[in-house]
Structure formats: structure tokens, C-alpha cells
Amino acid sequence: MERFEQLYRDWKQDVKKLVADLDVLPLEALIEVLERVDVASEDMDDVRKAVSLLVLEETTTLPPNHQPTPDAVSLFIGYLATKLVEDKATLLELGSGTGTLVHAVLSQLNEATAQAVEVDETMLRLSYAISNLLEKPVSYFHQDALEPLFVEPANLTLVDLPIGYYPNDEVAKTYDLHRTDGHAYAHFLMMEQAMRHTVPGGHGLFVIPNNLFEQDDEGKLKQWMDREAVVKGVLQLPTTMFKDERYAKSLLLLQKLGEGVKRPKQALLVELPSFTDVRAVANIVKQIDDWFKTT
Known part of the structure; x- marks a missing residue:
């Protein structure tokens, strides 16, 4: 054992x-x-x-938006983080929940520091206890992640997007991605909030539903992305991770526009194999390594 x-x-x-x-x-x-x-x-x-x-x-009995990011996914995001930022980077996670994601990423970066925003007090206390146990430097903010934040701009923002509508229409109206009719999508607003607090040229890594862009019925998401960021890659998570393919997810990699930021000739588009297939994962990692070297 x-x-x-x-x-x-x-x-x-x-x-x-x-x-x-x-x-x-x-x-x-x-x-x-x-x-x-x-x-x-x-x-x-x-x-x-x-x-x-x-x-x-x-946490298996909790609603989907309260369940932690699977460890294999968190560790893979940590691997991507090592390709995007230097060891002494500043991270920001919105809707950090139990902290599974931010702690997995910090475990792969030397001397990185993090900020985490979470509205649920119990989840925040749990994540804080884990940070102390692992001796990881995480500053916590107990609040709704979509309300005004007083955090330091980050080199890398992380969000496992909570899927659904955001009920506070007054707050939603402060975002470009609010809906003209009805409640805004919380997951759209979270992406905008994350990139607001990313330094120019920094990156945002998001766990998104595969049908994210199909939900953009008003066209605002595409317009916002074209204006604010560069889509660097979309990595589809293994379908074997999901009982119903309708709820399958991917990783979306954005880079905030800034001096010297260019759109890649070819975005990183990958279908990830099962994380239990060691050889297949190794092959994909080599392809991703090669993409980063040439981009």
C-alpha cells in the first residue's frame, strides 16, 4: 500500500x-x-x-457546481500552467471551492503564490485548512466572485466554470457579457471577471462545457473574446470521464491582449485520451510540448 x-x-x-x-x-x-x-x-x-x-x-452528493475538479484534470491543468508561467507567478482562482485545482497547480510551480475567491464559507474553510496543511501561500477572499474584487492582477487565472444563470441582474449589468433579456450566464460572467483580473499578456485557463459557444445566442461571447483575448487552445477532456456526453467538458486557454501578444498560426486543438492510458497521455504531452516550443 x-x-x-x-x-x-x-x-x-x-x-x-x-x-x-x-x-x-x-x-x-x-x-x-x-x-x-x-x-x-x-x-x-x-x-x-x-x-x-x-x-x-x-463531496459526491453535492450539486455539480460544488463538486471539486477531478484530481487528474487539476494535475493536467498544473502541467499546462508550467508551460504558461514562470515559477514565481501569481495565480487567481475564482469560485475556488475546496481548492483542489489551485493546490494541484501550486504543487507544480516553485514559489508561486495564489489568491482564491469563494462564496461558500464551509468550502473556504476546507480549502484554507488544506493550504495550511500543504504549506501553500494562498490568500482567501470570502465573497461572491462576480462582485467587485480587490485582488492583485494575476499572471494566470483559473476557473472551473459554474454552469447556470446568475440571479443578481444589477451586478450582471456591469459586465459586457450580460444578457439583453433575462438572467446572464454565470459561466460567461466568470470568464470576463477572470480576464479583468489578469495582467496584459497573462493567461486564463477555464474548464468549460463543450457546448459553451453554442450557448452564445446573442453573439456577445465571440465579440468579447475577439476584443479582449486570443484563443490559444481548446483541449477536450476524455469523454470516458462523463456518464453523459451531453455534460462533457474541455479546457479553454485564453491569453489576454497586450504588447507583443499575437494570435497563433494554429491553435492547440486536442482530444485528450483517458488519463489512465499512460502511453497515449505521454504521446499527447509530447505533441503539446512541441506546440509550445514552436508557438
Whole structure:
């Protein structure tokens, strides 16, 4: 048994005991456990893997927009981040939830710092506990990510887009991507907010629904992208990850316009294989490495 599996099992038992003894919700028990465990002698990657497993298990019953980004996807985004920014980069995640994504990315960048914005207090507390456990420098902001933010501009913004309508029409009207008729799409507004807080020439990495552009019935998303950013790539996640292909997702890579930013001759368009197929993933990674070298 690998060390992270043993940590996972030990902490899982601690969570179960707290739930039974104190009659608290599993996520609250998990926060309590992570705030008091001693990992001074542990490898931080083992700790991160164990925590990711626990978080995944304890959030399976939550609505889709509250579930964490799968660890394999988060790690792949981390790999892409190493191609986009220097080690000492500043990151920003909007709607950070449990922090699975931002912590996976930070694990692959040296001396990077991050800011995370999350409206749900329990999720924020959990992510904060994980940051302390992993000794990762993350500054947290407890607020609606679509309201005015007082964060530092980032080299790389990350959003696993929450899909649905945004109910606050007054706030939505402050965005170019508000809808003329009815509530705006929260996922459209999140993209605009992320790029607002990205430095010129910086990048935005988004987990998007495959039908994102089909939802652009007013044409505003395309107009906004042409005006504000360059589409560097679209990487379709393995369809095997989704029980229903209608809910399949991709990774969208944008670069904010700025001095010296040019549109690539050929965008990075990739269909990712199953992350369990090591050889196929290695081949795709080589293709992506070659694309970055020549772009």
C-alpha cells in the first residue's frame, strides 16, 4: 500500500469517528481532522493525494457546481500552467471551492503564490485548512466572485466554470457579457471577471462545457473574446470521464491582449485520451510540448 493510501484510510476513520461522536456533517469533520493532523514527516505530494481522495469522497452528493475538479484534470491543468508561467507567478482562482485545482497547480510551480475567491464559507474553510496543511501561500477572499474584487492582477487565472444563470441582474449589468433579456450566464460572467483580473499578456485557463459557444445566442461571447483575448487552445477532456456526453467538458486557454501578444498560426486543438492510458497521455504531452516550443 502506498503511503497516501494509508494516510487516506487513517484520516477517513478519524472523519467517521467525529461524525458519529459529534453529529456533525462530514465536511465539517474533515476540516476538523485536517486542522489537527501532523504531517511534518510526510511527503507533501502524498498528503495532497490523500486529501484529494477524501475531498472527492465527501463531496459526491453535492450539486455539480460544488463538486471539486477531478484530481487528474487539476494535475493536467498544473502541467499546462508550467508551460504558461514562470515559477514565481501569481495565480487567481475564482469560485475556488475546496481548492483542489489551485493546490494541484501550486504543487507544480516553485514559489508561486495564489489568491482564491469563494462564496461558500464551509468550502473556504476546507480549502484554507488544506493550504495550511500543504504549506501553500494562498490568500482567501470570502465573497461572491462576480462582485467587485480587490485582488492583485494575476499572471494566470483559473476557473472551473459554474454552469447556470446568475440571479443578481444589477451586478450582471456591469459586465459586457450580460444578457439583453433575462438572467446572464454565470459561466460567461466568470470568464470576463477572470480576464479583468489578469495582467496584459497573462493567461486564463477555464474548464468549460463543450457546448459553451453554442450557448452564445446573442453573439456577445465571440465579440468579447475577439476584443479582449486570443484563443490559444481548446483541449477536450476524455469523454470516458462523463456518464453523459451531453455534460462533457474541455479546457479553454485564453491569453489576454497586450504588447507583443499575437494570435497563433494554429491553435492547440486536442482530444485528450483517458488519463489512465499512460502511453497515449505521454504521446499527447509530447505533441503539446512541441506546440509550445514552436508557438
